[in-house]
Amino acid sequence: MSALLMDVQLRPVTFFKGYSDLMSKMFSMSGDSINVVRGLILLTDHSQVIPLQSGLRAAVEFQGGLGIDISGGMEFSLWYRESKTSVNNRGALVVVGNVTVDADFLSVGLEVSFDMEAALDFSTTVQFSNYPFLVCMQMDKTTFPFRESVSKMEKLASGEPFTWQRSREQLVPGSEFPLHQENSNMCKKVFDSSW
Numbered sequence: 001m002s003a004l005l006m007d008v009q010l011r012p013v014t015f016f017k018g019y020s021d022l023m024s025k026m027f028s029m030s031g032d033s034i035n036v037v038r039g040l041i042l043l044t045d046h047s048q049v050i051p052l053q054s055g056l057r058a059a060v061e062f063q064g065g066l067g068i069d070i071s072g073g074m075e076f077s078l079w080y081r082e083s084k085t086s087v088n089n090r091g092a093l094v095v096v097g098n099v100t101v102d103a104d105f106l107s108v109g110l111e112v113s114f115d116m117e118a119a120l121d122f123s124t125t126v127q128f129s130n131y132p133f134l135v136c137m138q139m140d141k142t143t144f145p146f147r148e149s150v151s152k153m154e155k156l157a158s159g160e161p162f163t164w165q166r167s168r169e170q171l172v173p174g175s176e177f178p179l180h181q182e183n184s185n186m187c188k189k190v191f192d193s194s195w
Contacts, residue, residue, distance in 0.1 A: 081129035
């Protein structure tokens with residue numbers, strides 16, 4: 001399998017070669033996740049000096065990064081006649097920006113930052129004890145935090161610096177995405193005790 005991420009070709013990943021390799025991997029799977037893609041991406045790194053109308057200069061810097069982790073796992077049970085697969089997508093985003101204005105007598109700065117971590121999981125359960133097979137697909141977004149902070153700094157050449165900081169964190173609630181109605185009916189049959 002080969003994929004594109006933000007118009008960049010990722011190196012190809014080979015999951016199996018041929019039917020016998022697939023079957024040997026299926027029977028030897030422990031259910032542990034296998035990392036497929038893991039990496040850090042620099043989204044922006046910008047620095048600029050802006051001359052102000054008063055003659056002072058404002059230095060502006062922005063940096064942003066993204067971390068991703070895509071993994072998958074599979075469990076296969078002949079005893080229960082069931083297989084479960086999962087694809088776990090995790091990501092974290094961080095953006096930091098600051099503006100500073102320096103003069104001989106005064107220094108003023110403002111920094112803004114936010115970060116978040118999110119996860120999207122896709123799982124499939126197949127029961128093959130009866131025919132037709134029962135297939136249930138589920139897609140969930142877990143609850144994740146979103147944090148933001150603002151810092152302000154002022155300093156006179158002759159005095160102590162004044163710093164003001166405010167931050168907040170909120171939880172974005174998780175949810176399960178509804179797929180088509182036929183899938184929901186199938187999931188009710190697969191998980192009849194929990195629905």
